[in-house]
Amino acid sequence: GDSEQRHGGAASGDEVTFIARLKGWDEQRDFKRIVNFYGETARKTGPDEQLTVACRQPPASPPDLTGYSAGTEEQLRRLSLLRSISVEALQLATERGFLIFGRCFNCEVFGLKDSSGALEEVRRLDGLLFPAFDSMPAHKSHTLKGSTKSWPLGLLESTTATSIVLTEGLPDFLAAFDFMLREQKIDEVAPVAMLSASASIDETALQRFSGKHVRIFFHNDEAGVAAAHRWTGQLRAATEEIDYFNFGRFPNINDLADLNCAVRSIPPAVIINEEVLP
Secondary structure, three states: OHHHHHOOOOOOOOHHHHHHHHHOOOOOOOHHHHHHHHHHHHHHHOOOOOHHHHHOOOOOOOOOOOOOEOOOHHHHHHHHHHHOOOHHHHHHHHHOOOEEEEEEOOEEEEEEOOOOOOOOEEEEOOOOOEOOEOOEOOEOEEEOOOOOOOOOEOOHHHOOOOEEEEEEOHHHHHHHHHHHHHOOOOOOEEEEEEOOOOOOOOHHHHHHHOOOEEEEEOOOOHHHHHHHHHHHHHHOOOOOOEEEOOHHHOOOOOOHHHHHHHHHHOOHHHHOOOOOOO
8 A cells, every 4th residue: 555655665576666665765756766766777787787686785764763662561551452462472572672662643652673673663552543644544554764564573583493483464473472472482483574465575584584494374365375475485495394374264363463362362272272383
């Protein structure tokens, strides 16, 4: 949607998208400027050089995290109630440097970041949508300007883990911490999130998956299936240990956050008779 293109977007591979990410320009408002830049660059570099290689480098102006910090006990409690994730899981996500709170568009928000500094995404702590702004419609999540949505959030922190839980989106990433605590796997399993189903994994990140067992928790919808297929094709260059969690086995459960909510409200044995994490 427009909000993704204007505030982080997905790395589709299109030259317009890559140049917009590289230069921090708006794909729609600066379209003519992008086309002119591409033409001038093509003339200078020649056909054999790959412009996209340069565009995969970290953004010149990463997202500004000024004003964001770890949450208070009250903020963690409110988020726990909003997303049906235990306070203990949210505390673990905070201790590992992922979960932060602050204000965006004059709204109190919670969000995710990692040590890469490549991206930050936030949502309102009251669960409502961000209001429409300029040409951007009302939206549930906001990716801060300068973010790179193709970066797998949490990947740098997964170095010592033997397995990676590859999730889709912010809520599923946080829900993974509840399962890590529930199954006592906080050391051997690391959660990693692609914050958009339409994004491909940054090619510079792929080797960091090498030697890991990767379980993909894709959403039970068309976009989720397409994402799993795309990510699998990319990850095969780094690891052969790839499997999937099928949410289609459970009625009215489409993702890891849904499953976590159900497990927290119903005895686990009623829903699932096996471990969820690798």
